[in-house]
Amino acid sequence: MPTVSPRSIDTATPARSESAISIRGAVKRYGDVTAVDGLDLEVPYGICLGLLGPNGAGKSTTMRLLTAQSRADEGEISVLGHRLPRESKKARALMGVVPQQDNIDEELTARQNLEVFAHLYRVPKADRAAAVSRALQVAQLVDRADTKADDLSGGMRRRLLIARGLVHRPRLVLLDEPTVGLDPQVRQELWSLVAALRAEGVTTLMSTHYIEEAERLADECALMSHGKVVARGAPGALIAEHAGGHVDEHHGSPERLAEIAELAAAAGIRTRRTGPSIALLAAERQPESLREKLGAPTIRRPSSLEDVFVILTGESVE
Amino acid sequence: MSSQPGSGQVAAPRWFEWAPVRGVWSRETALYKRYWASTSFAALVEPTIWLLAFGFGFGSVVGAAYGYNYRDFVATGVVATSVLFISAFGAMFGSFIRRTYQHTYDAVLAAPVDVHELVTAEASWLAAKAGLYGCAPVLVGMAFGLDPSPGMLLVPFIGFLTGLAFALFGIWMSAIVPSINTFDYVISGVLAPMLLVAGTFFPIDELPPWAAGIARLNPLYHCVELVRSAVFGRLGPADLGHVGFLLGFGALMWGLAVWKMRARMID
Numbered sequence: 001m002p003t004v005s006p007r008s009i010d011t012a013t014p015a016r017s018e019s020a021i022s023i024r025g026a027v028k029r030y031g032d033v034t035a036v037d038g039l040d041l042e043v044p045y046g047i048c049l050g051l052l053g054p055n056g057a058g059k060s061t062t063m064r065l066l067t068a069q070s071r072a073d074e075g076e077i078s079v080l081g082h083r084l085p086r087e088s089k090k091a092r093a094l095m096g097v098v099p100q101q102d103n104i105d106e107e108l109t110a111r112q113n114l115e116v117f118a119h120l121y122r123v124p125k126a127d128r129a130a131a132v133s134r135a136l137q138v139a140q141l142v143d144r145a146d147t148k149a150d151d152l153s154g155g156m157r158r159r160l161l162i163a164r165g166l167v168h169r170p171r172l173v174l175l176d177e178p179t180v181g182l183d184p185q186v187r188q189e190l191w192s193l194v195a196a197l198r199a200e201g202v203t204t205l206m207s208t209h210y211i212e213e214a215e216r217l218a219d220e221c222a223l224m225s226h227g228k229v230v231a232r233g234a235p236g237a238l239i240a241e242h243a244g245g246h247v248d249e250h251h252g253s254p255e256r257l258a259e260i261a262e263l264a265a266a267a268g269i270r271t272r273r274t275g276p277s278i279a280l281l282a283a284e285r286q287p288e289s290l291r292e293k294l295g296a297p298t299i300r301r302p303s304s305l306e307d308v309f310v311i312l313t314g315e316s317v318e
Numbered sequence: 319m320s321s322q323p324g325s326g327q328v329a330a331p332r333w334f335e336w337a338p339v340r341g342v343w344s345r346e347t348a349l350y351k352r353y354w355a356s357t358s359f360a361a362l363v364e365p366t367i368w369l370l371a372f373g374f375g376f377g378s379v380v381g382a383a384y385g386y387n388y389r390d391f392v393a394t395g396v397v398a399t400s401v402l403f404i405s406a407f408g409a410m411f412g413s414f415i416r417r418t419y420q421h422t423y424d425a426v427l428a429a430p431v432d433v434h435e436l437v438t439a440e441a442s443w444l445a446a447k448a449g450l451y452g453c454a455p456v457l458v459g460m461a462f463g464l465d466p467s468p469g470m471l472l473v474p475f476i477g478f479l480t481g482l483a484f485a486l487f488g489i490w491m492s493a494i495v496p497s498i499n500t501f502d503y504v505i506s507g508v509l510a511p512m513l514l515v516a517g518t519f520f521p522i523d524e525l526p527p528w529a530a531g532i533a534r535l536n537p538l539y540h541c542v543e544l545v546r547s548a549v550f551g552r553l554g555p556a557d558l559g560h561v562g563f564l565l566g567f568g569a570l571m572w573g574l575a576v577w578k579m580r581a582r583m584i585d
Binding site for chain 1: 330331337338340341342344345348349420421422424425426427428429430431432583584585
């Protein structure tokens with residue numbers, strides 16, 4: 001994997017701001033819909049933060065707020081020490097944005113797409129050719145550099161989309177659902193790209209609604225629901241706090257499942273319905289009396305981030 | 319690398335920077351290198367058809383008219399037609415497609431580019447193209463016997479100025495229409511009448527006084543007058559007025575295009 005960013009990133013981190021991204025009390029309304037509703041989010045330098053939430057939780061609006069393409073109705077936002085929206089142009093010059101929606105210029109070749117953005121990102125003339133060829137390497141499209149984007153496969157286009165956001169070696173990268181709608185194999189390819197960014201100390205804010213993606217790539221996760229962050233922490237810590245060590249899944253008739261739900265609730269154990277079964281979270285904490293009443297579980301499995309997500313947001317994700 | 323783009327030591331960005339213009343021109347020149355043949359073909363054939371149909375068909379009936387050889391009258395007038403087609407049509411359809419179908423503008427505005435820079439950059443390319451291809455009718459006219467003159471060298475600049483204003487008009491339209499089909503109203507209701515009462519095929523003085531008065535507010539009329547003054551070597555103080563009108567029209571269109579495009583792109 002070629003390098004995507006300079007290694008001397010630590011020396012470049014200004015001391016005047018503790019966070020690469022700081023959002024305080026942000027509110028964004030579209031008519032009657034409040035897409036972002038009192039959002040607080042601090043992203044320290046050098047980490048990959050996974051912004052996890054179901055569709056409609058406000059992840060994409062948050063991303064648009066950070067590029068000042070949406071203007072918050074309330075709250076304060078700063079990016080790399082620059083206040084938005086007033087200093088957004090400076091902030092945008094320093095960050096790379098990979099949108100959820102593929103907006104590669106289809107008529108241009110891979111190389112031409114990168115050249116246009118090398119201009120827009122003010123890569124100096126002397127460095128431009130090198131920046132474009134480095135981005136082509138990042139996208140693993142050196143052999144397809146002169147292919148029109150229209151003729152690239154879905155995975156190639158997404159790699160190009162990511163490389164386009166890295167052409168100027170940004171210190172901060174916003175990845176909005178980087179793998180949505182892609183095959184599992186393609187998704188894994190992109191994961192290695194994101195992992196390389198993190199390894200080089202680039203601060204990354206990655207929204208996703210794929211639990212596995214967040215678990216694999218993020219140093220920390222922020223769970224979003226209805227426009228605000230409902231939980232924040234390292235994936236392991238979030239799991240331990242909200243879903244314990246393991247989960248017991250019991251199968252049975254609908255009546256039996258309802259009964260188990262009642263018994264568990266009485267014993268203070270959280271449950272979630274998982275299709276034809278019911279899952280007891282943090283099952284190791286259940287009292288002996290409950291364990292006797294329920295009998296052996298059908299399945300015992302480690303707790304997952306998905307369990308945390310479902311109990312905190314009441315919504316299911318992929 | 320000698321510079322460190324990631325180091326954060328960038329100067330405060332100015333209100334207007336040329337990087338967006340260079341970015342747009344980089345995209346457009348890449349496309350132009352691919353499509354120049356068809357673009358140039360259309361740019362030369364269209365005025366040829368106008369000239370054949372009006373200059374020769376109609377011109378053979380009227381011969382000399384309005385103090386000109388009618389063929390020369392049409393060849394100079396059609397410059398405005400070519401400029402309008404390239405700038406206004408290119409901007410309306412191009413901007414609409416890039417904004418709504420290709421989402422190109424979303425990508426550009428996530429980079430350090432503001433709406434007024436994007437609008438200016440897009441219009442500047444179309445203006446340059448209009449300046450270049452605005453010369454096509456003059457070249458075709460020369461092939462049919464129009465006498466060369468040094469003033470012809472001003473035609474690309476007149477085309478650029480007019481093209482800039484009409485490209486901005488097109489971008490403004492692209493930002494206010496609800497669908498691409500709505501352009502039919504603009505084309506039939508605004509551009510077609512403009513084209514006909516610009517003095518292209520007959521002087522506006524031939525119109526009833528009230529209509530002639532309205533025609534003087536038509537920016538294309540001022541373009542046509544400037545082209546004829548330049549080509550026929552009779553530039554005078556009145557032409558400053560024509561330039562001023564086009565500059566004012568362009569400034570107004572710039573404001574409207576930026577205003578409406580910002581409303582579309584930034585929420």
